[in-house]
Amino acid sequence: MYQGESKLFVAIDCIIFGFDGENLKLLLIKRNFEPELGKWSLMGGFVKENESLEDGSKRILNELTGLENVYMEQIETYGGIERDPMARTLSISYFALINIHEHDEELARSKNGKWFSFDEKPGLIFDHNHMVEKAMAHLRYKAALHPLGFELLPEKFTIPQLQKLYEAIYDKPLDRRNFSRKILSTDLLVDTGEKNETGTTKKAILYKLDKEKYEQQFNAFHYFIPKGLV
Amino acid sequence: MYQGESKLFVAIDCIIFGFDGENLKLLLIKRNFEPELGKWSLMGGFVKENESLEDGSKRILNELTGLENVYMEQIETYGGIERDPMARTLSISYFALINIHEHDEELARSKNGKWFSFDEKPGLIFDHNHMVEKAMAHLRYKAALHPLGFELLPEKFTIPQLQKLYEAIYDKPLDRRNFSRKILSTDLLVDTGEKNETGTTKKAILYKLDKEKYEQQFNAFHYFIPKGLV
DNA sequence: TTTTATTTGTGTCAATAATACACAATCTTT
DNA sequence: AAAGATTGTGTATTATTGACACAAATAAAA
Numbered sequence: 001m002y003q004g005e006s007k008l009f010v011a012i013d014c015i016i017f018g019f020d021g022e023n024l025k026l027l028l029i030k031r032n033f034e035p036e037l038g039k040w041s042l043m044g045g046f047v048k049e050n051e052s053l054e055d056g057s058k059r060i061l062n063e064l065t066g067l068e069n070v071y072m073e074q075i076e077t078y079g080g081i082e083r084d085p086m087a088r089t090l091s092i093s094y095f096a097l098i099n100i101h102e103h104d105e106e107l108a109r110s111k112n113g114k115w116f117s118f119d120e121k122p123g124l125i126f127d128h129n130h131m132v133e134k135a136m137a138h139l140r141y142k143a144a145l146h147p148l149g150f151e152l153l154p155e156k157f158t159i160p161q162l163q164k165l166y167e168a169i170y171d172k173p174l175d176r177r178n179f180s181r182k183i184l185s186t187d188l189l190v191d192t193g194e195k196n197e198t199g200t201t202k203k204a205i206l207y208k209l210d211k212e213k214y215e216q217q218f219n220a221f222h223y224f225i226p227k228g229l230v
Numbered sequence: 231m232y233q234g235e236s237k238l239f240v241a242i243d244c245i246i247f248g249f250d251g252e253n254l255k256l257l258l259i260k261r262n263f264e265p266e267l268g269k270w271s272l273m274g275g276f277v278k279e280n281e282s283l284e285d286g287s288k289r290i291l292n293e294l295t296g297l298e299n300v301y302m303e304q305i306e307t308y309g310g311i312e313r314d315p316m317a318r319t320l321s322i323s324y325f326a327l328i329n330i331h332e333h334d335e336e337l338a339r340s341k342n343g344k345w346f347s348f349d350e351k352p353g354l355i356f357d358h359n360h361m362v363e364k365a366m367a368h369l370r371y372k373a374a375l376h377p378l379g380f381e382l383l384p385e386k387f388t389i390p391q392l393q394k395l396y397e398a399i400y401d402k403p404l405d406r407r408n409f410s411r412k413i414l415s416t417d418l419l420v421d422t423g424e425k426n427e428t429g430t431t432k433k434a435i436l437y438k439l440d441k442e443k444y445e446q447q448f449n450a451f452h453y454f455i456p457k458g459l460v
Numbered sequence: 461t462t463t464t465a466t467t468t469g470t471g472t473c474a475a476t477a478a479t480a481c482a483c484a485a486t487c488t489t490t
Numbered sequence: 491a492a493a494g495a496t497t498g499t500g501t502a503t504t505a506t507t508g509a510c511a512c513a514a515a516t517a518a519a520a
Contacts, residue, residue: 405508
């Protein structure tokens with residue numbers, strides 16, 4: 001069937017974002033396999049004959065982080081003829097937003113995984129640098145309009161933590177008072193009654209997401225970030 | 231190379247949008263080839279061994295419309311295991327916004343192409359209905375924030391025409407005065423000095439895009455459509 | 461030729477939202 | 491108890507949105 005049509009190799013590559021409280025980070029691997037052994041790349045793998053793309057992306061993320069139920073989005077499919085010098089290979093990029101404190105560090109280490117902030121990021125193989133740039137642009141775009149930033153934070157978090165995350169994403173300072181008002185006006189946060197015990201000065205209120213409202217309102221426009229900053 | 235990895239068929243399907251002045255339309259084909267001969271589907275084709283995805287999408291669009299330099303975007307890659315009952319096949323969907331009066335009608339007819347408005351759209355093969363829905367959602371989303379609607383209009387157009395287009399996209403009436411103010415405030419339109427000769431009452435001003443500003447500001451947020459309507 | 465019906469272009473006002481900015485409360489360290 | 495740092499909230503000004511009304515242009519009808 002489909003005689004005369006050619007078949008292609010198809011890979012998936014994951015752009016894995018995390019936030020350590022100060023900087024936005026990227027989980028990369030130093031390849032201990034061919035091709036491009038010894039160089040840095042995104043975590044990836046080939047799509048299997050009996051696996052959907054969604055399942056494949058989850059499998060590949062899980063192989064490095066041990067995580068399941070992670071926020072992932074398909075970003076773009078790369079199909080340049082020369083993108084992989086070994087053989088014509090398509091790659092579908094997925095981005096994943098994970099809580100950096102929850103992943104399996106031992107597993108990541110065993111796969112030569114390492115977290116990088118953007119100013120330390122090494123050059124990557126093939127077109128993986130483009131994939132990262134595109135994923136970063138997508139994160140900036142989408143986080144300005146929709147509440148997906150929460151996916152990078154622990155279940156309980158403070159407004160100052162959330163603000164630091166947004167400042168890391170946009171690499172720009174935000175007005176504390178306006179930011180707080182904007183976030184609270186979405187009505188997505190629930191006061192847990194607890195306070196952040198790690199603070200060295202005034203302890204901040206710990207909030208959690210109102211999951212029902214979060215899911216209902218996810219696709220509505222929120223304008224979290226001032227127009228000029230995005 | 232990449233021994234042991236499986237290769238897959240890879241197709242491209244195009245969701246082709248046009249606007250006839252009243253309704254948003256979709257260009258579909260009645261298949262005179264297998265599989266699913268005689269049924270309606272999106273225009274598609276297989277990715278060739280020596281062709282990038284971008285080139286493939288342009289080729290496939292051109293085969294049906296005769297057009298080049300069309301606004302296209304990669305939307306999503308579909309990779310469910312059972313999506314094509316003949317063989318495991320990925321499909322990358324692209325959407326195209328064309329000026330409906332410019333395409334090669336003779337060519338489209340020879341390929342069994344036909345324009346449908348959304349209320350007359352037939353059921354489509356495979357997962358093409360999902361592709362259309364997703365593309366439509368993307369058009370609604372993006373047209374609310376960025377000036378891509380112009381791609382569906384002739385080079386010279388009036389503000390009432392543009393409003394009709396937006397009303398067709400969102401299937402909702404818009405306030406004429408607020409819409410006009412919003413569009414003119416973007417500073418993207420240039421008064422050509424001409425008037426629309428086809429009008430039966432007061433003739434409307436024909437504008438064209440300020441191409442330089444259009445390209446510069448394309449990715450900025452515009453909020454063309456009231457929040458609640460999208 | 462005048463009237464009528466329709467469409468286009470623009471203006472105004474009130475409500476809402478965004479921006480810039482200041483002060484009081486809390487907590488740890490000295 | 492005082493100092494230093496951080497958090498939570500309020501307010502005045504400005505800009506934008508949303509609801510609405512009127513005047514000008516045009517072709518068809520009277």
